Each structure stands twice: as C-alpha cells, then as structure tokens.
Amino acid sequence: MNKYFLMLVAVRALRRNAMRSLLTTLGVVIGVGAVITTVSIGHGARVQVEEQVNRLGQNVVLVFPGSRTLGGVNIGGGTVNTLTVEDALAIQDEIPEVVAASPEVRSQRLINYGNRNWFSRIYGQSADYLQIRQWPLESGRMFDEEDVVRARKVAVVGQTIVEELFEGMDPIGEVVRVRGMPLEIIGVLGRKGMSLMGSVQDDIVLIPYSTAFRYVSGRTHAMVINVQVFDQGAMSVAQQKITDLLRERHRLGPEQDNDFTVQTQEEVAQTATETSRIMTFLLGAIAGVSLLVGGIGIMNIMLVSVTERTREIGVRVALGARNRDILRQFLVEAILLSCIGGVIGILGGMVCSEILARQAGWPIQLPYTAMLYAFGFSVGVGVFFGYYPARKAARMDPIEALRHE
Amino acid sequence: MPVIQLEDIRKCYHVSDTQDVHALRGVSLVFEAGEFAAIMGPSGSGKSTLLNVLGGLDRPTSGTYHLDGEEVVALEPDRLAAVRNEKIGFVFQNFNLLSRTTALENIELPMMYNRQGFTLKEIQRRAREGLEMVGLADRASHYPSQLSGGQQQRVAIARALVNRPAVLLADEPSGNLDSRTTLEIMEIFQRLNAQGILIVMVTHEPEIGQYAHRVITMRDGRVCKDVPVAEPFVASREKERLPADTREDASDE
Incomplete structure (x- = not known):
C-alpha cells in the first residue's frame, strides 16, 4: 500500500x-x-x-542580613536581625566609594483614604533611595533628611496607589491612614512596571525609615541596605570595604562567618x-x-x-x-x-x-x-x-x- | 488449464503432545474456469479449513496447490498476500464490511492493497462500477449499519470482485440472510458465473447447493462425494415463486 x-x-x-x-x-x-x-x-x-538588571539602579550594592549563598541554601532577607540603621549610616559615611546608603524596612499594611482602602507595601527608606534606584518622581517631592531625622509622617506613593485609592486624581497634600496613623502624601513616583520577581513595583508607599521603624513596622533592624557606589569600576572595592566595615562593626572574629551578605546588582540578577x-x-x-x-x-x-x-x-x-x-x-x-x-x-x-x-x-x-x-x-x-x-x-x-x- | 488444482492436501493441527487433529486428510480437487461448485458437509468435516487453504489464509501441512498456474503452498507471505489480493475474492457469512466505513470505501479497500498502483480516481471509479454491478449505485455513501443484510452482502460481493479475481470464494454466503435475499445473492452468483468466473461456495444447506453446478461433499477431512448437479436451480426463476410480502429491502429503508 x-x-x-x-x-x-x-x-x-x-x-x-x-x-x-x-x-x-x-x-x-x-x-x-x-x-x-x-x-x-x-x-x-x-x-x-x-x-531589570539595568533598571535596578545605578551601581547598586545590596546588603542582606544573614548569609545568602548563590545557588545553594538561601536564607531570605529579614530573617536575621543583624543590620542596623547605624550600619547603613556607617557605610555611607565611612566608605569613600559609597554615594548613598538606604536602610530598608518593608511592611504590608492596609491603607485607608476616605471610604477606600488598599493593601500595599510600605517601604521605609532614606531620602536618597530614589537616587539609588534611579527612580524619577512624577510630581511633588521626595522626603528629605529633615523628614527622616524628625520621623515625619509623610509618604511618596507609586502609581498603583494613585489608581486604587485616588482613582487617578492628584493625591499630593491628601492624608491617608495606616492603622489610624495619618500619612501626608508629598510626592508621586513615576511608573516602573514589573520587578524581577514579578511583583508590581508601582504598588508601593515610601516613607522615611525612621517613621517606618517607629510607627509602622515594629522592627528595629533593616531588611536590606541599598547602597549606591559612585562608579561601576569601584563596585568590587566597595563590596570588600562594606564587608570589612560590617565585620568590624559586628565584632566578628576571623573564624566567624559573615552574618550579612553583600551582593551587587549583577549577582542579584544572576540569582x-x-x-x-x-x-x-x-x-x-x-x-x-x-x-x-x-x-x-x-x-x-x-x-x-x-x-x-x-x-x-x-x-x-x-x-x-x-x-x-x-x-x-x-x-x-x-x-x-x-x-x-x-x-x-x-x-x-x-x-x-x-x-x-x-x-x-x-x-x-x-x-x-x-x-x-x-x-x-x-x-x-x-x-x-x-x-x-x-x-x-x-x-x-x-x-x-x-x-x- | 484448470484454475485450481489441489493435490493430496493435508492439514494437521498440533493440539497437544498426545493429540493431533487432522482437518484435511488428502484432498485432491480440480476446478476449471467458469465452474460453480458448492462444498458441503457437516461441521468438522474440514470444509472451512479447505476454504481457508483455497483462500491462501492457511497453509496446508503437505500437498500442492496451483492457483492460476502458480504454486501457492510454498509462497512467501508477501507474495501470498498479493495472490489473495489479485486472484481471490472473499465473501463471508457475516459480510465483514468495515463498520462506519461507507459502502464505496469498503469496495475501494482491495484496490488500495493492489500492487498495480491504482490512482485514487481509478479506485473510486471502479468502486462505483462495482456498486452499480450489484445494483447499489445509490447507496455509495451509506454505512453498513444503514444497509440491509442483503445489501451488505452485495457490497461484499462487489468488494470481492473489484480486483477481477480468478476465483470467488464464498463462506456460507446466505447464512445470515432470509430466503428472498438468499435467492438474490444466488442470482448474482449465477450471473457472475455465467460471465466466466469460478465460484467455490461453502454451505451446509443442501438446497443452496442446488444452485451450483457441482456439489462436493466432505466428511472427516476427505472428499466423499463429488457430483455434478443435473438440473441446477435458476435463482431468478425461483425468486418469482416467492410470495411478494417477503421482500426484505422494502421494509428497512
């Protein structure tokens, strides 16, 4: 046939x-x-x-608490309380290659405005965070050093918040509430899109880290320290110096492992x-x-x-x-x-x-x-x-x- | 030259170490072109085995079988398949049409296995001719389940003949049919036979045997009687004697 x-x-x-x-x-x-x-x-x-590697920010080094290993067992950020605000400040002040360092603390909270509410992530950061992330403002202003020092109840919000709580109207000057605490909105972030892990980065509320520690998160330690290095070529030097500085600050003996992890953006992307x-x-x-x-x-x-x-x-x-x-x-x-x-x-x-x-x-x-x-x-x-x-x-x-x- | 020449055909089934069943114990028969023979006998007499040997489905244990000048017993399987396809037409008791396959497609089947290399167009044309020959041209796209028993058997006959075989082998062709339809099938057989095709038909009904020109009776694996029919029934004439109300075709359209 x-x-x-x-x-x-x-x-x-x-x-x-x-x-x-x-x-x-x-x-x-x-x-x-x-x-x-x-x-x-x-x-x-x-x-x-x-x-995303490029969008993560310019010459960014991330410091995580605990030891994270690439490809091996991964202890997630925030599980070990080893990084303090003072660590962040020390990194910023004592290492010449570092332009800025922002201690980060995250919380998931319900945010109320009038009769509307939205469950979002509140990030406590320093005034330099937007510069570190290369994240432009759409309107208003970012909180400044003064706001951080005084732990003012001010917030800069992402596009998702504007859409969900304010239905697109200008939120600047409005006051939202987080567990009864008022937060005045002073700025709106530009649109950012999806992150590496697939979460919507625009669904975010930025507040001074001091405010976050005191009123929102109930934490005392940073989950991540975002560090910006002035030049791409100085990344590895900065990484080394941060490691040395933190080992010294944490009083780690030569036989002790790091209780933190320093990763460049490339390494994060690689992970x-x-x-x-x-x-x-x-x-x-x-x-x-x-x-x-x-x-x-x-x-x-x-x-x-x-x-x-x-x-x-x-x-x-x-x-x-x-x-x-x-x-x-x-x-x-x-x-x-x-x-x-x-x-x-x-x-x-x-x-x-x-x-x-x-x-x-x-x-x-x-x-x-x-x-x-x-x-x-x-x-x-x-x-x-x-x-x-x-x-x-x-x-x-x-x-x-x-x-x- | 005879179309079929069987010489001392024996078939022995090895059932167990202590038991052999001799289905055929030395059968010698000659069939000429244009003959219409009926093979009769009780069940177990070896008539089915003989038909299987004639049809190239079963190999005899010993003996020789010449079909259309070709020795068949020793043929390799592929050549035997070709012989079945080109020289033998089968008609079965239960019609054996492929279900859910139209009448036309059933008739196309043997030509698809033909080594001549028909084109689909030729195949379809010849299948249509075959249907016309058995009077079912208007049933081409009917499925077997939509056809009466008689119509199914006519499709099966058309299928058996479509490769223009030398011999038509029929195994109890009227076994599942009523008397009028049986006569219709016999009528077709007699008409085909008149055109020169050799028909060998196995039946256990003596009356059906009377439509053939020769009746071979088998018993215990041997031919015990081989006689010509002095005055064969003519199917077309017998049909007229039947009462009109037994028409099968009219009832199940």
Whole structure:
C-alpha cells in the first residue's frame, strides 16, 4: 500500500472514532502545550531579568542580613536581625566609594483614604533611595533628611496607589491612614512596571525609615541596605570595604562567618536568572512527564483499538494486506494521533504563553526551537508507543481474526 | 488449464503432545474456469479449513496447490498476500464490511492493497462500477449499519470482485440472510458465473447447493462425494415463486 493510501486509511480510521481520537490526543496536547508555555515563560523571564538588571539602579550594592549563598541554601532577607540603621549610616559615611546608603524596612499594611482602602507595601527608606534606584518622581517631592531625622509622617506613593485609592486624581497634600496613623502624601513616583520577581513595583508607599521603624513596622533592624557606589569600576572595592566595615562593626572574629551578605546588582540578577532557570527546568521536566503519559494514553487506546478491530484486521489480510501494511496502518494512526496532539499543543502553548506574557507585561518570545523539539518528540512518542500495538495487530492470525466476534 | 488444482492436501493441527487433529486428510480437487461448485458437509468435516487453504489464509501441512498456474503452498507471505489480493475474492457469512466505513470505501479497500498502483480516481471509479454491478449505485455513501443484510452482502460481493479475481470464494454466503435475499445473492452468483468466473461456495444447506453446478461433499477431512448437479436451480426463476410480502429491502429503508 502506498504512502498516500496509508494516510487515507489512517485518517478514515481515526475519523470513524473522532471523539475518541480527540480525547486520546489530549495527553500529548497538554504535554506539548506545557512544554511550549514553560519554555516561552522561561525565555521571557530571562529577557525580563536582563532588562531589570539595568533598571535596578545605578551601581547598586545590596546588603542582606544573614548569609545568602548563590545557588545553594538561601536564607531570605529579614530573617536575621543583624543590620542596623547605624550600619547603613556607617557605610555611607565611612566608605569613600559609597554615594548613598538606604536602610530598608518593608511592611504590608492596609491603607485607608476616605471610604477606600488598599493593601500595599510600605517601604521605609532614606531620602536618597530614589537616587539609588534611579527612580524619577512624577510630581511633588521626595522626603528629605529633615523628614527622616524628625520621623515625619509623610509618604511618596507609586502609581498603583494613585489608581486604587485616588482613582487617578492628584493625591499630593491628601492624608491617608495606616492603622489610624495619618500619612501626608508629598510626592508621586513615576511608573516602573514589573520587578524581577514579578511583583508590581508601582504598588508601593515610601516613607522615611525612621517613621517606618517607629510607627509602622515594629522592627528595629533593616531588611536590606541599598547602597549606591559612585562608579561601576569601584563596585568590587566597595563590596570588600562594606564587608570589612560590617565585620568590624559586628565584632566578628576571623573564624566567624559573615552574618550579612553583600551582593551587587549583577549577582542579584544572576540569582534571579538561576532561579528562573531552575524553575523552567523543573516545569519542563513535569511537561515532559505529561508528554510521556500522553504517549502511554495513545498506546492504551491503540491496544484497545487493535483488539476491537480484530475482525477488520482479518478482513484486510483476506483482501490482500501484507503484515507490513497492517503494521504501518496502525503505526501511522498512532503517529497521526500524536502529531495532531502536537500541533494542537503547540497552538495551545502559543496562546497560553501569549496570554501569560501579556499579563506579566513581558516581551513575547515564541520558542521556535522548543516547538520543533516538542513536535519531534510527540512524533517520537507516536512511533514508540504505537509500535507495540501495531506489531500486535500485524502478527494476528487472519483465520482467528475473521472468526473474532 | 484448470484454475485450481489441489493435490493430496493435508492439514494437521498440533493440539497437544498426545493429540493431533487432522482437518484435511488428502484432498485432491480440480476446478476449471467458469465452474460453480458448492462444498458441503457437516461441521468438522474440514470444509472451512479447505476454504481457508483455497483462500491462501492457511497453509496446508503437505500437498500442492496451483492457483492460476502458480504454486501457492510454498509462497512467501508477501507474495501470498498479493495472490489473495489479485486472484481471490472473499465473501463471508457475516459480510465483514468495515463498520462506519461507507459502502464505496469498503469496495475501494482491495484496490488500495493492489500492487498495480491504482490512482485514487481509478479506485473510486471502479468502486462505483462495482456498486452499480450489484445494483447499489445509490447507496455509495451509506454505512453498513444503514444497509440491509442483503445489501451488505452485495457490497461484499462487489468488494470481492473489484480486483477481477480468478476465483470467488464464498463462506456460507446466505447464512445470515432470509430466503428472498438468499435467492438474490444466488442470482448474482449465477450471473457472475455465467460471465466466466469460478465460484467455490461453502454451505451446509443442501438446497443452496442446488444452485451450483457441482456439489462436493466432505466428511472427516476427505472428499466423499463429488457430483455434478443435473438440473441446477435458476435463482431468478425461483425468486418469482416467492410470495411478494417477503421482500426484505422494502421494509428497512
């Protein structure tokens, strides 16, 4: 039987059980779709991370409490209380390479304005924070040294706050309340978009760190110290000096490990990239497993189909089909099933990744090589899982098969 | 030259170490072109095994089988498949049409396995001709479940003949049909036979055997009687004698 008829016969056979065929492909559809989606998310995230590296700020060094290790066990920031405001001030004052240092303290609080409220993150920072982050103001002013020293109840808010609490009207001069404490809004931040970890950076309220410590967070220690170094070339020197200074301030002996971690923005980005890479890999592995399960589904249905069509096989042999015609027919059916699954999966994956990319505001990156691989893999699944049932069909005794009820 | 020449065909099934079943114990038969033979006998007499051997589905344990000048017993499987496809047409008791496959597509099937390399156009044209030959041109896109038993058997006959085989083998072709439909099938057989095709039909109904020109009776794996039918029934004439209300086709459209 030539290839064209083989195709025709297989298509007709699948059409005879259209619903079943479609359900059979579902496993492969989900598998391939998942592969495409995860890979494209991984791509998008990586591109995003690279963009974020530059947006993180100019020559920024971050100091975290506790020891964080790259790629190993990661003790998250804020779990160990080792960084004080004085540490930040010392870094700023004693290290010549450092332009500014801002101790950071974060809290999640409900913010009230009139009869509206919004759950947001309140960041305590120094007056230099916007300069460190290279974050422009849209209107109003940033709080100054004086505000920090006096722990004034003033705030600079992000775009999300303006949208959610003020419905877009100018909030400057208005007073919001956090647990009853009034905060006067003195400035509005420019739009920033998504962060490395996928959170909306515009959903933010900046207040002096002194105010945050005293009235909002209930903490006594900084979660992070944001440090700006004057020049890219001085980064490693500054990193070393900060380490030395903090070891000295924390009275750490030579045999003791750092109780803080100093990372440059590149290292932070690297951590994030590494994390997203591992996530992509894990998700990809899960997707691969579901593709495998899809293949087993195809094998299962093909086996059922072979048994069910025993008589058909007998008839075909009686009409002149060679063993290899029967083998090929069932093999082509299995491959066709997995190919259809692959194509639907690719289309589904494209739609999914497009939706996700749009939701996250990422650049859309369609992974063409991954599509090719996923499709090739699903064809392989068809061949691999279709072969056994097909061979079973081809080896059938035609006399028995014709007698089969 | 005879179309079929069987010489001392034996078939022995090895059931267990202590038991062998001899289905055929030395059958020698010759069929000429244009013959219409009926093979009869009780169940277990070996008539089905003989038909399977004739159809190239089963290999005899020993003996020789010449079909259209070609020795079949020793053929390799692929060539045997080609012989089945080109030289033999099968008609089965239960029709054996592919379900959920239209009448036309069923008839197309043997041509798809043909080594001549038909194009799809040719195949479809010839399948249509086949349907016309059995009077079902208007049922081309019907599925077997939408056809009556007689119509299904006619589709099966069209399918059996579409590759223009040397011999038509029928296994209890009327086993599942009522008497009028049986006559219709016999009518088709007699018409085809008149055109020169060799028909070998297995049946257990003596009356059906009377439509053939020759009746071979088997018993215990041997041919015990092989006689010509002096005056075969003519199906078209018998049909007229039937009462009109037994028409099957009219009832299930």
